[in-house]
Structure formats: structure tokens, C-alpha cells
Amino acid sequence: MRYLLTLASAALLLAAAVPTFAQSTSIHIDKPWARATPAGAKTGAAYMTIDNKSGQPDRLTGASSDVAKTLQIHEMKVVDGVMKMREIPGGLPVPAGGSVTLKPGGYHVMLIGLNKALKKGEKFPLTLVFEKAGKVSIEVPVESVGAMHSDMPGMGHMDMK
Amino acid sequence: MHRRYLIVAAMSAFALVAAAGLGLAFFGVSDSGAVRTGVAAIGGPFTLVDDTGKAVTEKTLAGKPYAMYFGYTFCPEVCPTTLFDLSRWINDLGPDADKLNYVFVTVDPERDTVQLMHTYLSSFDKHIHGYTGTAEQIAKIAKEYRVYYKKIPTDDGDYVMDHSAMIYLMGPDDKFVSLIRYQEDDASALAKLRKLTTMAPVS
Numbered sequence: 001m002r003y004l005l006t007l008a009s010a011a012l013l014l015a016a017a018v019p020t021f022a023q024s025t026s027i028h029i030d031k032p033w034a035r036a037t038p039a040g041a042k043t044g045a046a047y048m049t050i051d052n053k054s055g056q057p058d059r060l061t062g063a064s065s066d067v068a069k070t071l072q073i074h075e076m077k078v079v080d081g082v083m084k085m086r087e088i089p090g091g092l093p094v095p096a097g098g099s100v101t102l103k104p105g106g107y108h109v110m111l112i113g114l115n116k117a118l119k120k121g122e123k124f125p126l127t128l129v130f131e132k133a134g135k136v137s138i139e140v141p142v143e144s145v146g147a148m149h150s151d152m153p154g155m156g157h158m159d160m161k
Numbered sequence: 162m163h164r165r166y167l168i169v170a171a172m173s174a175f176a177l178v179a180a181a182g183l184g185l186a187f188f189g190v191s192d193s194g195a196v197r198t199g200v201a202a203i204g205g206p207f208t209l210v211d212d213t214g215k216a217v218t219e220k221t222l223a224g225k226p227y228a229m230y231f232g233y234t235f236c237p238e239v240c241p242t243t244l245f246d247l248s249r250w251i252n253d254l255g256p257d258a259d260k261l262n263y264v265f266v267t268v269d270p271e272r273d274t275v276q277l278m279h280t281y282l283s284s285f286d287k288h289i290h291g292y293t294g295t296a297e298q299i300a301k302i303a304k305e306y307r308v309y310y311k312k313i314p315t316d317d318g319d320y321v322m323d324h325s326a327m328i329y330l331m332g333p334d335d336k337f338v339s340l341i342r343y344q345e346d347d348a349s350a351l352a353k354l355r356k357l358t359t360m361a362p363v364s
Contacts, residue, residue, distance in 0.1 A: 038234070038241055040280035042272075045237040070317050076238055078343050082309050083239045083326040087316065105344065110237055112319065145284065146245035 026054035027094070027133040034111070035104075036120040036145045044068070044118050045108035046126060046140050049101045052094040052133075059131040060100075061091035067124045069113030076105065085110075091131065104148055118142045203329065203337035205305035209266070209298055212279035212291035219335060226338070226357045227262035229329045231308045233269035234281045239326050239343060246344075247328065248286035250351055260361035261354070263289040268310035268324045270299045330357050 032048035044067075052058050063071040073092050076085045092107055094100050102108050109126070111118075118124070120142050127137045204219070211217045228247065232240035244265060251258045265282065267273035270293050273281075278291030293299070303310055310324040328341040330353055338357060341350045 035238075035241065038244070038281050038284035040277050040283075041234055041237075041241070043235050043237040070319075072315070072317075078239070078326050081325055081327050081342065082323055083236075083343070084313075084323045085236075085238075085321050086313070104238055104242065108238065112317070145241055146249070 027052060027058065027128075027130055027136050029128070029136060029138050030099075032126070032138050032140045033143050033147070034118055034124070034140050035147055036142050037114060037118045038145060039117060041117065042112070042114055044111040044114055045074075045104075046111060047102045047104065047108055048138075048140075049099055050092075050094050050128075051099040052096060054133070055096050056132065057096045058094045058133055059091040060094060060128060061131050062129040063109050063126060064129070065111065065124060065126045067115055067118070068111035069115070071126075072110045072112065073107070074110045075107050078105075094130075120144050203305075203307050204331055204335050207298065207302040207305060209292040209294040209302065210275055212275055212282055212293070214275050217292060222262050222264070222331075223335065224333055224362065225260065225262050226333050226360045227264060227331050228341075228354065228357070229264045229266060229306065229331060230327075231266045231268050231303065231306070231310065231324055232326075233267050233322050233324070234273050234277055235269060235321065243326065243328065243343065244282075244285045244289065246347075246350070247289065250347070250354055251286045251288050253347075253351055254354060254358065257355070257358045258288055260358040261288075264292055265289055266292045266299070266302060268299060268303065268308070269312075269322050270294055270296055330354070332357075332360050333362055 028051040030049040030051060032046065034044055034046040037044045046063075050060060060073055062073065065071060072087045074085055075088050076083065078084075087110075088107070092100060092102075100107070109128075122142045123139045124142070125137060126140045127135050129135055206219050209217050211221075230240075230243055230247065232243065234240070247263065251263065254261075263286070265278070267278060273291075273293050275293060278293050282289055282291045292302075294302075302308075306329060308325045310322055312320050313323055314320045326343040329337065330339045330341065332338045338360070339353050341353055
């Protein structure tokens with residue numbers, strides 16, 4: 001119970017109270033990025049690679065940011081030519097000692113109800129919530145509207161790994 | 162016929178549209194470019210309003226081949242990607258780009274007002290026009306073009322849309338020519354668009 005309450009409070013407190021679980025060293029976020037949004041768009045998407053350095057599986061269960069009202073962890077698929085996008089029930093699993101990549105055409109953190117357009121060259125804060133690692137705060141740089149990867153704007157179909 | 166009824170039973174009223182979309186998708190995978198098909202006609206009469214508030218019908222597009230894409234502005238990924246790709250291809254076509262019409266039709270008329278469509282499209286190539294309408298008008302054009310779309314409620318009381326994610330390429334006679342799939346490579350998509358420009362009547 002105490003652990004749960006702590007989890008719900010500030011990340012710093014959490015780190016102090018439960019150092020074995022809450023250290024942000026267990027989760028590393030590589031190459032976070034988001035797409036610039038078209039004018040008037042109410043939604044956006046953030047992408048990244050999540051590395052889980054710990055010996056136990058974790059799960060990305062939520063996110064928050066002051067750029068949007070609601071953030072959800074989504075999976076996007078094109079099935080037989082039809083685009084389907086869904087919130088991942090229970091969050092996105094990150095295997096122990098493994099990684100998962102959020103990228104166009106797959107998983108993304110969906111930003112719903114944007115407070116302002118995401119403009120190329122800007123950054124915004126994003127706090128990710130993991131089941132075990134707790135909160136991880138990052139800065140997300142905004143790439144061009146057609147970007148497919150964090151550092152190769154406009155160049156599709158190139159795998160970073 | 163038997164199979165179709167089974168599908169209808171298994172799915173919903175959307176099934177027919179979905180099945181057509183499915184067949185089209187499979188066709189799209191195997192097609193090699195600008196090939197006329199024998200499948201049921203895609204395209205037909207519609208009445209909508211463009212992103213400047215002007216009434217439009219199928220006659221607005223008559224005489225020029227056109228590229229038509231169905232999506233919605235609330236879409237975080239597929240729609241902006243597709244419209245961005247299309248913008249790049251239009252740019253690559255150079256002066257020939259003017260031989261075609263380009264239309265983005267919303268499947269979410271509830272949120273996509275004339276004003277929002279106009280604002281949204283200001284981020285893309287100016288050749289692309291936005292069409293919206295009433296829920297009934299959108300249902301009608303989606304049916305004519307065999308487009309599948311469905312509203313999916315989300316936990317927060319909002320909704321997202323499932324929708325067909327391909328660009329339809331139509332001849333100047335309003336007949337289906339070909340389609341460009343989501344994330345089709347540039348060379349292939351451009352070849353199809355170039356082929357489409359050759360179908361434009363000499364002016």
C-alpha cells in the first residue's frame with residue numbers, strides 16, 4: 001500500500017523510498033521524437049525506443065505531458081488496407097533485458113487534444129509511466145511532418161537497428 | 162453469394178463495404194500499375210462541400226483524372242503521412258501535377274468541418290482539396306468508392322476511426338484505374354501518378 005501511494009506521488013520521492021525499483025537506470029529511452037502536426041490537428045504521436053536494463057519485464061502503462069489533454073499508448077495496424085488504431089489494453093510490455101520500439105506503422109504514444117501545434121525544431125516534456133520503473137521524464141524533439149525516424153526526416157523505410 | 166451472406170451474418174451492416182474494401186486491398190497488393198479491373202464499379206455520384214465552403218459533386222472532378230484519399234484530421238499518423246507523401250509526389254510531378262485533381266475526403270464529418278479541413282490542408286500541397294459533408298453524404302460517397310470506415314469509441318469518451326488507407330486513382334471518365342497503398346514506395350507511387358497524368362485529355 002505504501003509503495004502504491006509512493007508511486008502515485010512525485011518521482012523523486014519514489015526514488016528515495018523504493019530505490020531498488022524506482023531508479024530510472026532500469027529504463028532508458030533512446031531517440032524520442034514526435035512528428036510535427038498539420039495546422040488545426042488535434043492529435044499527434046510520439047515515438048522512441050524503450051530499453052529495459054532490469055532483469056524483470058516492465059510495462060509502459062501511461063504517459064502525461066502539458067502539450068495534450070490525454071495521452072494513450074496505441075497500436076496502429078493496416079489490415080487488408082484498413083487502418084486500425086487501438087489503445088493497448090494494460091499497456092505496452094517491455095521484456096526484461098530487452099527493448100521495444102515505438103515507430104510509425106506500429107506503436108505510438110498518442111497525444112490527444114493538443115494544446116498547440118507541434119512544430120519542427122521544438123521540444124516538449126513527456127512523462128512516461130512504467131508499471132515497475134515508475135515515472136521517466138524525457139524531452140521529445142519534434143521532427144518534420146513527414147519524418148519516419150528521429151534523425152532521418154523524410155527518409156522512409158530505413159531501419160535504425 | 163453464399164459466402165457473402167455468411168460474412169454479412171458474421172459481421173455487421175458494414176460487412177459489405179468491408180468485403181469490397183478487402184477485395185480491393187488484395188487486388189491492390191497484386192496489381193502492377195495502371196490496370197483496369199473488372200470488379201464492381203468504384204466511384205459514383207456524390208454531393209459534398211469543399212474546404213472553401215463550395216458545393217461539389219462528381220461533376221466537379223469530371224474531365225481530369227484524380228487521386229482521392231479518405232481519412233480524418235484526428236488521425237495522428239496514417240493520414241498526415243499519406244497527405245505528406247502525396248504532397249511530395251505532387252511536387253515531383255512538376256507542371257504535370259496540374260493535369261490531376263487531388264481530393265482528401267473526411268470519414269469524420271462530425272469533427273471535420275469546412276474550416277478545420279481548410280486549416281489542416283494548409284499544411285500540405287495546395288493542389289489537395291478537402292471534402293466534407295453530412296454524415297449521410299459521407300456514407301454515400303464511401304459506399305460509392307467502396308471505402309470502409311467505422312467509428313471506434315475510446316475509453317475517454319472520444320473516438321477514433323478505422324478507415325481504408327489507400328489512395329484511389331481514377332480516370333477522367335470517373336472509372337477506377339489503380340490505387341496507392343499506405344507507405345507504397347515513392348517510385349511505384351510516382352509511376353502510377355505519372356501514368357494517370359497521361360490519361361488527362363489534351364487541353
